Amino acid sequence: MLAGPVPPSAAGCCRRLLAAALAAGLRPLLRGLPPCWVTARRAAGQWPSPGLRVPEAAEAERLVQQVQHTGVAVRRFIACPQLASTVQRCLQRGARPGSQPVLLECGPGPGVLTRTLLNAGVRVVALENNPAFLANLQSLENSLDGQLKVIYGDFCRLDPLVTKPAKPPAVCSEKLFETVGVAAVPWRADTPVKIFGILPQSKERLILWRHLFALYECSSIYRYGRAELNIFISEKEYKVLTGKPGNARTYQAISVLCQLGYEIQLLHMEPWSSFFTSLKNGGLAIPKSMWLPNDHLCLVRLTPQQNLFTGGLNPKNSPIFVFMVKQCLAKPKSRLIDRLQSWSLDNGSQLLRELEIPENAQTRNVYPEDYKRIFEALQSSNIFTENWWHDEVFENTRNINL
Numbered sequence: 001m002l003a004g005p006v007p008p009s010a011a012g013c014c015r016r017l018l019a020a021a022l023a024a025g026l027r028p029l030l031r032g033l034p035p036c037w038v039t040a041r042r043a044a045g046q047w048p049s050p051g052l053r054v055p056e057a058a059e060a061e062r063l064v065q066q067v068q069h070t071g072v073a074v075r076r077f078i079a080c081p082q083l084a085s086t087v088q089r090c091l092q093r094g095a096r097p098g099s100q101p102v103l104l105e106c107g108p109g110p111g112v113l114t115r116t117l118l119n120a121g122v123r124v125v126a127l128e129n130n131p132a133f134l135a136n137l138q139s140l141e142n143s144l145d146g147q148l149k150v151i152y153g154d155f156c157r158l159d160p161l162v163t164k165p166a167k168p169p170a171v172c173s174e175k176l177f178e179t180v181g182v183a184a185v186p187w188r189a190d191t192p193v194k195i196f197g198i199l200p201q202s203k204e205r206l207i208l209w210r211h212l213f214a215l216y217e218c219s220s221i222y223r224y225g226r227a228e229l230n231i232f233i234s235e236k237e238y239k240v241l242t243g244k245p246g247n248a249r250t251y252q253a254i255s256v257l258c259q260l261g262y263e264i265q266l267l268h269m270e271p272w273s274s275f276f277t278s279l280k281n282g283g284l285a286i287p288k289s290m291w292l293p294n295d296h297l298c299l300v301r302l303t304p305q306q307n308l309f310t311g312g313l314n315p316k317n318s319p320i321f322v323f324m325v326k327q328c329l330a331k332p333k334s335r336l337i338d339r340l341q342s343w344s345l346d347n348g349s350q351l352l353r354e355l356e357i358p359e360n361a362q363t364r365n366v367y368p369e370d371y372k373r374i375f376e377a378l379q380s381s382n383i384f385t386e387n388w389w390h391d392e393v394f395e396n397t398r399n400i401n402l
Contacts (some may be wrong), residue, residue, distance in 0.1 A: 002065040021199060047147045052115040052140075055080045060110040061276050067132040073156070073200035074285045076232070076275040076297070077109040083274050090299055091196060091230055092120065101182055101190075101228075105362035106155035109133050111140065112147070113196075123147055124178045129154035129169035135371055149180055152298070156207055159220045185225040187218075188306050192225040198232040198297070201287045205237065208254065215261050215304060215316035226304035229354030230267070236289045238266065238298040245365050249291050253329040256368045257322060262302040269296040292339040321375045327370070332364035339363060350369050351377055 053065075060079035068202075078084050091103065100122070108114045108126045110133065117124050120165050124138050124146065137150045153171035160170045177183075177193070185192045199207055211229065214220035221227040243250030250259045258264065272284050273299065279285055289293065313321055337359050340348035352359050355373055357366065364375075 004124070017150060028278040029237055038373045047118075047121045049119045049121055050144055050147065052119055054084065054112060054115045055110065055121070056081065057276075060112050063110045063136070064276055064278065067130060067278070073202045075109070075200060075278040077107075077278075078113045078198075079276040080274060081111060081112060081116070083270060084113040086268060086270075087113055087119050087196075087299065087391075087396075088116045088122075091194065092146065093116070093267065094120070096190075101193050102182060103181070104155075105197045106191055106195065108137065111137055114140070118147055125149045125151065127153045127155050127171070127176075128149050131155075151176065155195070156200065156203060159214075162364075173223070177221075177224055182224055184223060187225060187304075187309065189225055191228040191303065193221070194228045194230060195221070196230045201234050201285075204233050205254070208237070208241075208258070212254065212257050212261060213319070214256070216308075216315065216322055218315040221302065226247070226306070226398075229262075229302040230272075230299065231302070232297045232299050233267070234287060234294055235296045235298050236287065236292045236294040238300055239292050241346065245367050248332065248364060251329075251332070251364050253326045256303070256325050256329065256371055259368045260305070260372060261308055262304055265301040265303070267299060267301055268299040269297055270299070311372070312379040313372060317379075321372070324375055324378075325371055328366070332362065336361045336363050336366055 057080045060077070064077055078087065084392050089331050092100075102115065102123050102125055103367050104125045104127060105114060105117070106127050108128055109130070111126070114124055114126055114137070124147065126141075128134055128137055128150065128154070131152070134150065134152060137148075138194045141150045151171070152168050153176065154169035155171075157166075158176075159168040160166055160171050179343065182193050211220075215222050240252055240255055242264060243252065243255040245251055268281065272286050272295070277283065277285060309315065336357065337352060340351065349359055351374070352361075355370065355377060357370055359376075
């Protein structure tokens with residue numbers, strides 16, 4: 001227990017021990033530091049830098065090449081120490097002083113970013129689905145004093161939609177967060193956990209949809225509060241998430257729901273060539289795009305909006321709202337009034353006049369905030385209680401699995 005300030009002599013001893021360890025390229029001898037100093041730093045969420053050696057890009061690439069890729073989706077890894085430092089600074093950008101939430105690193109692979117984060121004093125939980133990478137990560141975990149936790153699991157298979165218990169590498173968020181000590185907090189509180197990962201491009205749209213359903217229902221990781229996602233996605237997908245009304249190519253249902261549900265921040269753009277892939281031929285496997293730029297991977301921060309559940313929208317009726325948006329933008333050139341009338345709403349024209357939305361507006365020209373206002377205005381009608389509506393919602397929200 002910390003009884004008072006660390007004596008100057010003890011503080012000087014700590015600094016000398018840390019300097020010597022860093023100069024030698026070794027992990028600090030934490031057991032040699034005054035216990036009160038170490039305890040106080042950990043209690044404040046500030047871990048001393050272990051001074052780990054970060055492998056060079058060529059060394060990390062050799063480690064990846066030794067691992068046989070058996071999955072269907074192409075994985076990408078950070079192998080360059082300079083890129084790892086850039087990502088580490090992005091992840092810590094805007095952090096408040098004091099205790100910081102745990103960072104869940106998904107698919108660390110060779111661990112270049114892992115070591116960079118640890119050296120920056122971040123508490124890391126590494127979730128790795130390839131057993132071949134686990135040995136090095138677990139060895140690193142054993143050399144530290146609780147700053148790193150390594151778990152065998154796949155974030156892309158988080159909370160699978162099955163009735164039986166999930167088998168590794170599939171992982172249950174409740175068990176995962178219990179293991180790492182993340183407790184649920186109120187929705188408007190600060191983020192309880194930060195998550196970093198590089199989404200496989202063959203699954204990125206599916207994964208984003210899974211998270212949107214979970215976000216609006218406050219299920220999975222969002223049962224614990226406003227979990228923050230920091231993910232590398234394709235430039236093409238980033239353009240869709242931030243698409244503006246009227247843009248026929250980028251403004252989609254997922255654009256509306258993401259912009260309403262998350263604060264979207266672009267932290268960094270990096271060329272595809274900066275990442276090492278799990279392909280045996282060393283190829284980049286860049287998804288082709290004829291209409292949108294797709295020259296980079298984009299590091300995007302998705303922070304759930306504090307005011308998401310205001311007005312008539314809540315976790316219970318949110319699946320209906322999601323389905324409504326998907327229905328409207330299934331045919332983006334159709335008129336909004338026609339969609340309302342297809343739901344047997346007789347006073348659709350009056351509703352649009354009250355909301356100051358043009359009666360001839362196409363669904364692709366309606367702003368995200370207006371879709372929410374339409375939904376809230378429709379809460380008093382009876383169309384949302386029809387059996388056909390709920391059957392459609394169930395099929396759309398429960399039919400996405402990975």
